[in-house]
Amino acid sequence: MxxxxxxxxxxxxxxxxxxxxxxxxxxxxxxxxxxxxxxxxxxxxxxxxxxxxxxxxxxxxxxxxxxxxxxxxxxxxxxxxxxxxxxxxxxxxxxxxxxxxxxxxxxxxxxxxxxxxxxxxxxxxxxxGTGDRVMVGRLVLDRPARRFFVSGQPLELPAREFEVLCELMTPPGRVLSKRELSRRLSDADGLLGDNAFEAFISRLRRKLNGSGAAIRTLRGLGYVLEEDC
The missing domain is CATH 3.40.50.2300 (Response regulator)
Incomplete structure (x- = not known):
């Protein structure tokens, strides 16, 4: 948090x-x-x-x-x-x-x-409005433990990636604007630049490969975490 x-x-x-x-x-x-x-x-x-x-x-x-x-x-x-x-x-x-x-x-x-x-x-x-455990596909957020798991195996994430993914799962399916997510990542000096932000999301997407969850881009709206069918 x-x-x-x-x-x-x-x-x-x-x-x-x-x-x-x-x-x-x-x-x-x-x-x-x-x-x-x-x-x-x-x-x-x-x-x-x-x-x-x-x-x-x-x-x-x-x-x-x-x-x-x-x-x-x-x-x-x-x-x-x-x-x-x-x-x-x-x-x-x-x-x-x-x-x-x-x-x-x-x-x-x-x-x-x-x-x-x-x-x-x-x-x-x-x-x-969420509980201690939230699941999207095979991706599980254990809030009390502050850990993510994929099919029962820990998914290790740096602090900033953890915070963004946690935000996208509270609750799953909620659309978050680029500005909202960027504010989570930014320091007091200003918002993260577009290129740095896109690179961050790209890294996080790669780490979710095989988890059954994916970060979707909704053009003009923002980002949403959904099951990867």
């Missing part, structure tokens, strides 16, 4: 980023309200981990949990990215405010990092 972590505590954010990246996720870190507004607008994420108690921007004096402004702004523009709010365990008002603002779940500090990852997986599954 591609995750936006909004957390100003340097030690905690470093620990969480390291844990999530070791589990195979891509993490973008925002340490303030301004950074969180920026990254959430310019990048596509599978989930957001949001601490409500952030340094306020120069434009806001929001009182309880300035991170609420980030969440409210995203929901106001129609962004439905799953959000897991991180709160102080004894601050009931924070949990209520976060849920009322559009959060999908909350977790009190201190928390277990394994539980954070499990909750993120659950939110992503709920958002995509």
């Amino acid at each position: 591609r995750i936006l972590l909004v957390e100003d505590d340097a030690v905690l954010s470093r620990t969480m980023t390291r844990h999530l990246e070791r589990a195979g996720h891509r993490v973008e870190l925002a340490r303030s309200v301004d950074e969180a507004h920026h990254w959430w607008r310019v990048q596509a994420f599978d989930a957001v981990l949001l601490d409500l108690n952030l340094p306020q921007s120069t434009h806001e004096r929001s009182g309880l949990g300035s991170g609420l402004s980030v969440l409210r702004a995203a929901r106001a523009r129609g962004d439905r990215t799953p959000v897991l709010v991180l709160t102080a365990r004894d601050r009931t008002e924070e949990r209520i405010a976060g849920l009322d603002a559009g959060a999908d779940d909350y977790l009190g500090k201190p928390f277990d990092l394994g539980e954070v990852e499990a909750r993120l997986r659950a939110l992503a599954r709920r958002a995509s």
Whole structure:
């Protein structure tokens, strides 16, 4: 998954980023309200981990949990990215405010990092309407294990290829535009160029040969993963 972590505590954010990246996720870190507004607008994420108690921007004096402004702004523009709010365990008002603002779940500090990852997986599954295992032809995605298998044998993929193929399987048959997929592959500096993107898709297609699944191009629409009949 591609995750936006909004957390100003340097030690905690470093620990969480390291844990999530070791589990195979891509993490973008925002340490303030301004950074969180920026990254959430310019990048596509599978989930957001949001601490409500952030340094306020120069434009806001929001009182309880300035991170609420980030969440409210995203929901106001129609962004439905799953959000897991991180709160102080004894601050009931924070949990209520976060849920009322559009959060999908909350977790009190201190928390277990394994539980954070499990909750993120659950939110992503709920958002995509898919279960733990998804199959197209002989290609199987095991979400909890973060592995692909073909006829029971592991299909080893680099992180970026894994993320794109995972996106195409949530759920299978969903058409994704070139821009949407390119955003998954790109860094903050810009979208992947056309030639680099086409080369990437070509490599991924070759690796799917014999899997019973294929990436189809729908001219003018984008890409879709279907059974290869």
